[in-house]
Each structure stands twice: as structure tokens, then as C-alpha cells.
Amino acid sequence: MVTIATSHQRRDNRNFYLWISPWIFGFLVFQVGPMLFSLYLSFIHWSPFGSSQWVGLGQYIRMLHDPLFWKSLKVTGYFTILNVPLSIIAGLAVALLLQREVRGFRFFRTIYFLPRALTGVGVAYLWVYIFSPNFGLLDHLLSYVGVHGPAWLYSRTWVIPAFVLMDIWSAGGGMVIWLGALQDVPKTLYEAASLDGATPWAQFWRITLPMISPVLLFNLVMGVIHSFEVFSNVYVMTAGGPGTSSLFYVLYLFREAFPGFHFGYASALAWTLFLIIMAFTLLIFRTSRAWVYYETEVEGRR
Amino acid sequence: MIQSTRQTKSVSRTAASRARRRRGRHLRTAVIYATLVLGSLGIIVPVLWTASVAIKSRAQLAQYPPRLLNFPMHWENFITAWKAAPFTHYFFNSVEVAFLAVLGTTVSSFIVAYGFARFRGYGRNVLFIMLLATMMVPPQVTMIPTFMLMRFLHWINTFYPLWVPGCFATSGFNVFLLRQFLTGIPRELEEAATMEGASPLHILGRIILPLSMPGLAAVAILSFVWNWTNFMGPLIYLNSQSKWTLPLGLMNFQQQFTPLPNKMMAVSLLITLPIVIVFFVGQRYFMKGIHLGRSLQ
Incomplete structure (x- = not known):
């Protein structure tokens, strides 16, 4: 009996490692290996001609005195603070409006999802023209209400809000994850609450929001990561301008790496980005104990 | 009363x-x-x-205030703009990269997800957590060493760096999505087939694969969109014009020729169209709502 169990276990073991072997190879060669190597690069002064030298924390210290590093951090932080909450609210709002299978909801879901298909450099150029002064759609619409539109991508003040606006335009597509979460809330909770006379507003705050809080946590973490990694839109739309007003973090990093070939410094920037993202994620998870509700908690108490 | x-x-x-x-x-x-x-x-x-x-002409573009529609409409802009640069060539480059990448990503993610879903090997949970953790690593952390590796392999200015890594299930999210799908398939189905003498390969091809089609479709669509719009990869690896994909070709068109907005809009819309078509064909896999559900806990 024991031998059968162990031979079964052994076969399972062999099969498991056989099937996942492609990932193990990819994980080591394209992920862990490069990660460790870039950590090493961040401690040296790399030269394309092969005379690299160990500088310890030198690159990181240089970063502290680099005004462009701080500027890119500020730009990215400002974008994140505006973008993450607004995108979450927009996605959830669309999902709440479309969760009931009212007439035409399929049509509306398709429309709100459409911007998720409209991505890439092509769409970035469409937005350049929408934001263009005078002839752009946005300024044209604003002129109807008597507002002389700002120059958007040419304005130091408005360039970041312009990128936020672009993201919110596609935020309705985030509804797909919210819809899944809303469907998973047990209907009996709402029935019990309306028997007790709870208003829809109270039901949202007391039932819906706590029940979908794990998904809120997920979207918060993903939103922060996504905002910190903005690159291609900025690269083609403003190239960090005007001046350095839209110098996003990854854009700065990329410039250091590719036209600049400062591999050591760029690696230090990359690891700092990784640490920032990890710190944010940890912070969100730490505080989440106070506001995220898990069904298993109740089961555990029983 | x-x-x-x-x-x-x-x-x-x-x-x-x-x-x-x-x-x-x-x-x-x-x-x-x-x-x-x-x-x-x-x-x-x-x-x-x-x-x-x-679809505006040069004169109609200059009209102020701009109007939504001007007549006559110039549909031929789509053709003249497309022909103003070697977009057909870029298009076939993009198709080649996207095809290889989608195929490699979907097949490898399925194989790995099947391993995680069906076999209880030592350290399975730890390995799966590591796979999920890679989703949090910014691609910029691995960008420079990967570039050095590709240069060592003499793969600069080829399509290999754009699709070969994907063949090793490097996207944790795809594996995660497919594993969710595969664990949802009842084991009894497989056991019943084994009782009737079906071979493991037969079970995989006749039972598991057809049942996981929606999951595979979702992964294929996501990876198509990602590869079709991939910008940073081609920017790093493709330096001769004959190798450029559509995003690079479009950027070059803008920077070199500073075309009129009508031409720019026409090409931008055309290169985005394939993604829109793929989404409309595949939207039923997304529209029901994605259930992250228990997996988050």
C-alpha cells in the first residue's frame, strides 16, 4: 500500500516537473537571471568598452543628487495619485450601472469596453490630434461653453491631466473585473437588507463595498503598478515635454539605458522602481487588513 | 361594514x-x-x-471652426496614406512577430498551467507563488541584461527577442488564467475516460483541450493585443527599417515626413483595426465578467 502511494507520488512529481519545465527554464533565463544581473550592474560603472568598475552604492547616491530623478518621481507620483482613484471610480461606476441586465446592456458593455481594444501607438497619435490646440476636438468642444482650452500637451500644467484624461477614457473597460465581483455577492444579503428597510445607498456601503473589497485591493495594486510603468504613450506623444513636465520615470530610465548606454545607472533606476512598487504593494496589503473583508474570516470564526 | x-x-x-x-x-x-x-x-x-x-482633404482640414463632416468625403486618404510609406511591409513584419508570439505564448502557457493544475509535485505551491510574483517585477528590471543576452546571441535586429522569451511561459498572468480554467474541469471526467481505457494523450486532446478553449482564446487575444502594440521591444531590438513593425513605422512616418493630420489619422486607425476586430470576435470571453473570486483570497 505504502509502495503504491509513493510510486504514485513519484510519478506525479516527475510529471509535474516535466510539464512545468518550460516555465522553469524561462523563469531562470529570462527572469531571475536578468534580475540578479541587473542588481549587479547597479553596483558597477558599466562601460561599453569593457572596463567596468565596482562603485558600490555609488549609482544610488548619484540618484539622490539627480534633479531629473526627483522630477520623474514627482511626475509619476502626481499622475498616479490622480489616475488610480479616478480610474477605479469610473470602472466601478460603469459596472454598477451595467450589472442589471437592462435592455441594451450588452450594447453598452461593448461600447464601454471598446477603448480597451483601442491601444497602441496608433491611438496615441489619435489623442495627439484630439489634444491639439484650436483644431483639436477637446478645445473645439470647450469653445462651445466659452472656455478657451489650454494647450494640453504643450502646457506644463495640463500635460499630466491630459494623460489622466486619456486613461479615464478607457477606464470603463475595467468593469469586466468589477462585474465578476458584483455577480459573486450573494443575493440573499440584499434581500435581507431590503426587508430591514435599508436604502440602496446604505446597501452599497454596507454590503456591496465590503463584499467586493478584495477586488478593490487587486485593482488598487494593479493600478499603481500600471501608473508607474507608463512609457510608450509619453514616448510618442510628448517625449517628456514640454521641458521635463511629463518626464515619467520609465521614460527617464529608458533614455539613460538606450540612447545613453548608462547601463549601471539605468539598472539602479530600475531596481529603485521595483523597490518603490514593492513598498507600495506592501503598504496597501498592510492597511488592507483593516478594510478588506474575506469570507474565509467568518468561516474561521465559526 | x-x-x-x-x-x-x-x-x-x-x-x-x-x-x-x-x-x-x-x-x-x-x-x-x-x-x-x-x-x-x-x-x-x-x-x-x-x-x-x-477623410478630409487638405482644404477641409484648414477650415475653422472645424466641422464633423465635410463633403465630399475623401475615402481615398486611407489608401494614399498607407502607400506613403512601406506600411504593407511593416504590416507583414507585425503579423509574423504576432503570429509566432501568440502561438508560443498560448501553447507554453497551457502546458505549464496543466502541470500546475493536475500534478501534485514537491514545492508546487511555492513555485506557483513565485510565478505570480513575477507579475510584479517591472519589465525594466530585466530589460538591460536581456538586451545583453540577445546581443551575445547575435539576435539584435531579428524578431527572436520579440517572441522567443514568450515560448517559455514567462507571462505569469496567462498561466494563472489557464490554471484557473483547468482546475475547474472536474477530475471525474478524466477518471471515467481512464476507466474506459483512454490514454493520457487521448484524454488531453479529446477532453481537456476542447473544454479549455475559452481560456485559450482569452490568452491568445490578450497576447495578440500585447504583441501587436508592443513598442518598447521593437524600439530596443529592431534598428533597420526593413525589420520595423507597425508601431515603429508609424512613429517614423510622423517624425520624418510630418504628414498632414488626415494621413496620420488614417494610418493610425488602420493599424488599430486588427485589434478591434479581434476584440469583437472574442468579446464573449470577456463580457460575462472576469471572476477573480476565490483566487484573490
Whole structure:
């Protein structure tokens, strides 16, 4: 009996490692290996001609005195603070409006999802023209209400809000994850609450929001990561301008790496980005104990 | 007698309150629809407007204030703009990269997800957590060493760096999605087939694979969109014009020729069209709502 169990276990073991072997190879060669190597690069002064030298924390210290590093951090932080909450609210709002299978909801879901298909450099150029002064759609619409539109991508003040606006335009597509979460809330909770006379507003705050809080946590973490990694839109739309007003973090990093070939410094920037993202994620998870509700908690108490 | 009047009174009262409630519900429905329509306009108008710019002539573009539609419409802009640069060549480059990448990603993610879903090997949970953790690593952390590796392999200015890494299930999210799908397939199905003498390969091909088609479709669509719009990869690896994919070709078109907005809008719309088509074909896999559900806990 024991031998059968162990031979079964052994076969399972062999099969498991056989099937996942492609990932193990990819994980080591394209992920862990490069990660460790870039950590090493961040401690040296790399030269394309092969005379690299160990500088310890030198690159990181240089970063502290680099005004462009701080500027890119500020730009990215400002974008994140505006973008993450607004995108979450927009996605959830669309999902709440479309969760009931009212007439035409399929049509509306398709429309709100459409911007998720409209991505890439092509769409970035469409937005350049929408934001263009005078002839752009946005300024044209604003002129109807008597507002002389700002120059958007040419304005130091408005360039970041312009990128936020672009993201919110596609935020309705985030509804797909919210819809899944809303469907998973047990209907009996709402029935019990309306028997007790709870208003829809109270039901949202007391039932819906706590029940979908794990998904809120997920979207918060993903939103922060996504905002910190903005690159291609900025690269083609403003190239960090005007001046350095839209110098996003990854854009700065990329410039250091590719036209600049400062591999050591760029690696230090990359690891700092990784640490920032990890710190944010940890912070969100730490505080989440106070506001995220898990069904298993109740089961555990029983 | 007294009782019956009281009854009618209460009946009429409930009827009144029901009517009021019905009116309230109608009002709420109207507000919901109004909001939905307004939001839809916000999404659709920019798209229609850029499309309308694409079919304007040079003179119509200069008209101020701009109008949504000018007549005659110049549909031929789509053709002249496309021919103004080697976009057909870029298109086939993009197709080649996307095809290889989608195939490699989907097949390898399925194989790895099957391993995680079906076999209890030592350290399975730890390995799966490591796979999920890689989703948090910014691609910029691995970018430079990967570039050095590709240069060592003499793969610069080839398509290999753009699709070979994907063949090793390097996207944790795809594996995660497929594993969710595969664990949802009841084991009894497999056991019953084994009892009837079906071989493991037969079970995989005839039972597991057909049942996981929706999951595979979702992964294929996501990876197509990602690869079709991939910008940083081609920017790093493809330096000769004959190798460029559509995003690079479009950027070069803009920077070198500073074309009129109508040409720019026309090409931008054309290169985005394949993604829109793929999404419309595959939307039923997304529209029901993605259930992250228990997996988050």
C-alpha cells in the first residue's frame, strides 16, 4: 500500500516537473537571471568598452543628487495619485450601472469596453490630434461653453491631466473585473437588507463595498503598478515635454539605458522602481487588513 | 361594514405608494440610461471625430471652426496614406512577430498551467507563488541584461527577442488564467475516460483541450493585443527599417515626413483595426465578467 502511494507520488512529481519545465527554464533565463544581473550592474560603472568598475552604492547616491530623478518621481507620483482613484471610480461606476441586465446592456458593455481594444501607438497619435490646440476636438468642444482650452500637451500644467484624461477614457473597460465581483455577492444579503428597510445607498456601503473589497485591493495594486510603468504613450506623444513636465520615470530610465548606454545607472533606476512598487504593494496589503473583508474570516470564526 | 372600508382604504393607500414607487423606479431607470448614453458619447465621439479627420482633404482640414463632416468625403486618404510609406511591409513584419508570439505564448502557457493544475509535485505551491510574483517585477528590471543576452546571441535586429522569451511561459498572468480554467474541469471526467481505457494523450486532446478553449482564446487575444502594440521591444531590438513593425513605422512616418493630420489619422486607425476586430470576435470571453473570486483570497 505504502509502495503504491509513493510510486504514485513519484510519478506525479516527475510529471509535474516535466510539464512545468518550460516555465522553469524561462523563469531562470529570462527572469531571475536578468534580475540578479541587473542588481549587479547597479553596483558597477558599466562601460561599453569593457572596463567596468565596482562603485558600490555609488549609482544610488548619484540618484539622490539627480534633479531629473526627483522630477520623474514627482511626475509619476502626481499622475498616479490622480489616475488610480479616478480610474477605479469610473470602472466601478460603469459596472454598477451595467450589472442589471437592462435592455441594451450588452450594447453598452461593448461600447464601454471598446477603448480597451483601442491601444497602441496608433491611438496615441489619435489623442495627439484630439489634444491639439484650436483644431483639436477637446478645445473645439470647450469653445462651445466659452472656455478657451489650454494647450494640453504643450502646457506644463495640463500635460499630466491630459494623460489622466486619456486613461479615464478607457477606464470603463475595467468593469469586466468589477462585474465578476458584483455577480459573486450573494443575493440573499440584499434581500435581507431590503426587508430591514435599508436604502440602496446604505446597501452599497454596507454590503456591496465590503463584499467586493478584495477586488478593490487587486485593482488598487494593479493600478499603481500600471501608473508607474507608463512609457510608450509619453514616448510618442510628448517625449517628456514640454521641458521635463511629463518626464515619467520609465521614460527617464529608458533614455539613460538606450540612447545613453548608462547601463549601471539605468539598472539602479530600475531596481529603485521595483523597490518603490514593492513598498507600495506592501503598504496597501498592510492597511488592507483593516478594510478588506474575506469570507474565509467568518468561516474561521465559526 | 366598517372593516371593509378600512380594507379599501388600506388597499388604496398601498396602490398609491406602489404607483409612487413605480414612478421612482422609472425615474431611476431614466437617470441610469441618461448616464450610460452620456458616457458612451464620451467614448464614441473622439473615435468618430478622428475618423472624420481622416477623410478630409487638405482644404477641409484648414477650415475653422472645424466641422464633423465635410463633403465630399475623401475615402481615398486611407489608401494614399498607407502607400506613403512601406506600411504593407511593416504590416507583414507585425503579423509574423504576432503570429509566432501568440502561438508560443498560448501553447507554453497551457502546458505549464496543466502541470500546475493536475500534478501534485514537491514545492508546487511555492513555485506557483513565485510565478505570480513575477507579475510584479517591472519589465525594466530585466530589460538591460536581456538586451545583453540577445546581443551575445547575435539576435539584435531579428524578431527572436520579440517572441522567443514568450515560448517559455514567462507571462505569469496567462498561466494563472489557464490554471484557473483547468482546475475547474472536474477530475471525474478524466477518471471515467481512464476507466474506459483512454490514454493520457487521448484524454488531453479529446477532453481537456476542447473544454479549455475559452481560456485559450482569452490568452491568445490578450497576447495578440500585447504583441501587436508592443513598442518598447521593437524600439530596443529592431534598428533597420526593413525589420520595423507597425508601431515603429508609424512613429517614423510622423517624425520624418510630418504628414498632414488626415494621413496620420488614417494610418493610425488602420493599424488599430486588427485589434478591434479581434476584440469583437472574442468579446464573449470577456463580457460575462472576469471572476477573480476565490483566487484573490
